[in-house]
Amino acid sequence: GLRYKEPAQSTAAIPAEVDFVVVGGGSGGATVAGRLSEVSKWQVLLLEAGPEEATVEQVPAFIAQTLGTDKYDWKLQVEKTANDITGTIPRAKMLGGCSAHNGMVYQRGVEADYKCWEKAGAKGWSFKDVLPYFKKSEDNLDPDVAKNRAYHSTGGPLGVMRAPYKDANAHLLRAAYKEGGFAEVDLNGGHDEGFGWSQTTARHGARNSANTAFLQGVRAQRKNLHIATGIKVKKVNINAQTKRVESVEYVDRKGASQVVKARLEVILSAGTYFSPQLLMVSGIGPAEQLKKAGIPVIANLNGVGANLQDHVLVSSLPTITFGKTAIVPTAQEMLQHAKLFKKGAGPLTTNGLNSMVVRTRSALQPSSDARPYVQVQHAVGWQGRNLVPYCEAAVPTVNTTTCYYNKVTVSVVLLHSKDAGTVQLNATNPYGPPLIYQKILTSDQDVRAIASGVKQITDKLVASKSLKSAGAKVELPAKGAACGNQKVGSQAWHECLVRANGAASWGHGVGTCSIGSVVDSRLRVLGGVRGLRVADASVMPCVPSGNTNAPSIMIGERAADFIKQDHGVIRANRGRA
Numbered sequence: 001g002l003r004y005k006e007p008a009q010s011t012a013a014i015p016a017e018v019d020f021v022v023v024g025g026g027s028g029g030a031t032v033a034g035r036l037s038e039v040s041k042w043q044v045l046l047l048e049a050g051p052e053e054a055t056v057e058q059v060p061a062f063i064a065q066t067l068g069t070d071k072y073d074w075k076l077q078v079e080k081t082a083n084d085i086t087g088t089i090p091r092a093k094m095l096g097g098c099s100a101h102n103g104m105v106y107q108r109g110v111e112a113d114y115k116c117w118e119k120a121g122a123k124g125w126s127f128k129d130v131l132p133y134f135k136k137s138e139d140n141l142d143p144d145v146a147k148n149r150a151y152h153s154t155g156g157p158l159g160v161m162r163a164p165y166k167d168a169n170a171h172l173l174r175a176a177y178k179e180g181g182f183a184e185v186d187l188n189g190g191h192d193e194g195f196g197w198s199q200t201t202a203r204h205g206a207r208n209s210a211n212t213a214f215l216q217g218v219r220a221q222r223k224n225l226h227i228a229t230g231i232k233v234k235k236v237n238i239n240a241q242t243k244r245v246e247s248v249e250y251v252d253r254k255g256a257s258q259v260v261k262a263r264l265e266v267i268l269s270a271g272t273y274f275s276p277q278l279l280m281v282s283g284i285g286p287a288e289q290l291k292k293a294g295i296p297v298i299a300n301l302n303g304v305g306a307n308l309q310d311h312v313l314v315s316s317l318p319t320i321t322f323g324k325t326a327i328v329p330t331a332q333e334m335l336q337h338a339k340l341f342k343k344g345a346g347p348l349t350t351n352g353l354n355s356m357v358v359r360t361r362s363a364l365q366p367s368s369d370a371r372p373y374v375q376v377q378h379a380v381g382w383q384g385r386n387l388v389p390y391c392e393a394a395v396p397t398v399n400t401t402t403c404y405y406n407k408v409t410v411s412v413v414l415l416h417s418k419d420a421g422t423v424q425l426n427a428t429n430p431y432g433p434p435l436i437y438q439k440i441l442t443s444d445q446d447v448r449a450i451a452s453g454v455k456q457i458t459d460k461l462v463a464s465k466s467l468k469s470a471g472a473k474v475e476l477p478a479k480g481a482a483c484g485n486q487k488v489g490s491q492a493w494h495e496c497l498v499r500a501n502g503a504a505s506w507g508h509g510v511g512t513c514s515i516g517s518v519v520d521s522r523l524r525v526l527g528g529v530r531g532l533r534v535a536d537a538s539v540m541p542c543v544p545s546g547n548t549n550a551p552s553i554m555i556g557e558r559a560a561d562f563i564k565q566d567h568g569v570i571r572a573n574r575g576r577a
């Protein structure tokens, strides 16, 4: 019932000249392109390096199918440094960008996050300023959530809903967090701390990426919207005298270099790792780096590639093995699930235990910081016996067991770190992958804060009567050899485990083209450059206290409004254009 078909690839011709070129069709770019193309007199071209969105990812139970694949993932490598953690960073390479393969969790962050943005120079980006743009996109499909009109709205292009299906183990987890003293709240409804069924970017039980929300429905009708996938942009051509953007250079499907002229503006939405690289190869960035790579300097902006902030997932985590296996379908039931999915119901509509989110302060985070430092999500897994996995029967590329599980890893995440990393140009191969230097757990403060978060959550789960009485077993994080002399379960033991077992990026990198140092508050590139903006996660000066897709889409919404205002299409106001 679920035979998988790859989407047809676009062969659209690329015009020689347009009004706007948007580079990158991810959360920010798809939103900008969709919104700009509402103005019928404007010719808008969206260039995306990856293919069309992988349809398999539209089934929430199959999230992460495309992670690590050559076709749909950039598989970025982190550079090795003496005391830092290396590894790969997943980054989607397809229309929809990371919104097409992420965990679907919809979070906006908290008010204090946007205070941090304003403090960094992002004037006019307080929570009060950005809320209308979150609401502008939103079509909240849960009436009990949507009725809170101060925070939510309906009718926007982006479906937001809780997964319609929750299995028995998810309910058990809910009981455990309640018992642990967490308030069950709407984490997008003005509450900094608490827990709840997570809101997800979905409609009718299926994923709603920025592509399916902002482009898919209008693509065929809008003759002024040109979308070309499989097209990698090489650089932006900027007049060295006037510093005005003239055109975009890209590699066509046959591998030849081509140029498209941008009459009004170019908007870079290639994401946190590629937007700064594109600026640098186009002559905007730290002069020293550009000179080393032989690139003529148009604007010496030291902020380009700096301030890389991310959420950090530690490796030493508690696990819960449940007494019962959730969702073990027979062949007959699998077919039933496929039929239910078409109606927006059943187990295929859930992103697994990603459907439960906890956000809290760490007991050992800096007390002066109003932002919560700890978020908890859950990664399901299988432990025990062999079986023919459900997902594997349905789709060809599978690396998940979301479809059934008896075990969950409690994913504890550090939301704010002391140090920031960098994205740098590779002087010997400036057009190849950029050099990524992360700063993960490089300070004692970070280790203390996250170890305390793991301890807080673990202690509550271990003490949970609901879990115990249902036969679930909570196991402490695996013991590192070096931690034997610490008391098991103590803060010192948790800190030791965090140091011994390491951590990784949670895929939420931001900040490398920050408002205030690379772009101004209207997202225009600084340094006297004209006709160039950045609109994606890279402009966030501080990483939000929550997943970063919704803020990236909000940035896309604002960028489109700034452009419409600056070109006299709408008046300078907030909310709907």
Ligand SMILES: Cc1cc2nc3c(=O)[nH]c(=O)nc-3n(C[C@H](O)[C@H](O)[C@H](O)COP(=O)(O)OP(=O)(O)OC[C@H]3O[C@@H](n4cnc5c(N)ncnc54)[C@H](O)[C@@H]3O)c2cc1C
Residues within 6 Å of the ligand: 023, 024, 025, 026, 027, 028, 029, 047, 048, 049, 050, 067, 090, 091, 092, 093, 094, 095, 096, 097, 098, 099, 101, 102, 103, 104, 105, 106, 107, 231, 232, 233, 234, 269, 270, 271, 272, 274, 278, 506, 507, 508, 509, 535, 536, 537, 538, 547, 548, 549, 550, 552
């Ligand atoms: C595995 C994973 C799970 C995540 N889970 C969640 C979650 O559950 N909830 C959440 O809110 N956030 C999540 N995130 C983060 C969130 O999805 C991202 O922060 C957000 O999508 C970033 O949007 P963006 O527009 O900045 O970049 P992207 O969405 O990455 O878009 C950039 C696009 O530009 C294209 N591009 C790059 N270079 C070029 C070029 N030279 N020419 C043409 N195109 C180019 C890329 O192919 C890509 O499509 C997750 C991220 C990952 C990686």
